[in-house]
Ligand SMILES: Cc1cc2nc3c(=O)[nH]c(=O)nc-3n(C[C@H](O)[C@H](O)[C@H](O)COP(=O)(O)O)c2cc1C
């Protein structure tokens with residue numbers, strides 16, 4: 007997939023193009039529906055491109071951290087879109103200046119550069135200065151350029167529209183089964199394994215500390231059942247895992263961390279890239295009176311995980 011950085015006017019494109027516009031955080035069921043719509047219209051000689059607003063306007067304009075953290079990192083998003091058959095990604099560097107573009111300029115100057123036959127957006131799409139124009143406004147402006155517009159209705163689950171905000175809220179509340187239903191895949195974080203305090207090994211529960219997770223929304227502090235993908239050539243390896251996400255009050259932890267204790271694994275994975283997939287919340291994070299109590303509980307966590315997974319308990 008070709009990636010094109012855009013700060014103002016996108017570069018002129020000659021290839022016939024179907025264009026999707028949006029943030030696509032998490033590539034949830036609703037986004038997947040937009041991609042299906044684009045694929046259904048695509049002719050043999052056409053490419054699918056995404057005009058992607060990665061950074062949330064409220065983070066850029068107001069510095070509101072709640073809007074910085076996302077369901078997928080920028081890199082994850084590129085992979086997901088590529089897997090979904092997208093050929094080109096316009097990475098819009100949303101700035102205060104960019105926010106000044108009017109709906110007319112956006113369509114007649116920016117979209118007009120891209121040789122577009124059809125634009126696909128979701129119902130509820132807003133764009134242009136102050137978010138002033140909606141999907142119908144887009145359709146009107148595009149008509150003047152003979153560009154068709156598909157407005158894809160919201161996907162509902164349990165009578166409620168699927169949205170990135172809703173998925174992020176469920177991650178923050180630890181409801182990973184709900185998240186998995188809305189994304190069509192588990193919530194996951196990809197990072198490089200960092201060194202920690204080397205306490206885990208002493209306790210009999212070594213953990214991979216997942217680094218570079220600042221871009222992601224934070225799951226509710228607690229212990230989760232999950233699966234870890236260890237990236238490797240030619241084939242990745244997967245292990246079921248217990249995930250500890252949170253502040254580790256028992257050991258006076260200060261910052262929020264995500265750590266993974268892999269079941270039936272021993273070896274060194276420092277500096278390796280891993281993807282931690284969250285399958286199920288097991289319990290909240292507790293502040294134990296000392297390490298013995300913590301270890302006792304971690305043993306119970308492992309037993310419970312093995313029970314759920316149908317893995318034998320290793321009584322030594
Ligand atoms: C299965 C599991 C459960 C955990 N539960 C808690 C907990 O309830 N409270 C807590 O403070 N820390 C908990 N932790 C985090 C440990 O305190 C942490 O892994 C340990 O301090 C090792 O830290 P290190 O990786 O920096 O060496 C848990 C870790 C694991 C693997």
Ligand SMILES: Nc1ncnc2c1ncn2[C@@H]1O[C@H](COP(=O)(O)OP(=O)(O)O)[C@@H](O)[C@H]1O
Nearest residue numbers: 202203204206207212213214268272273274275
């Ligand atoms: N079953 C396992 N699960 C997670 N990490 C393991 C496991 N077995 C060995 N390791 C290794 O041990 C390291 C974690 O040990 P730990 O004592 O918790 O140290 P630190 O937290 O300082 O990295 C991991 O980075 C990994 O390389």
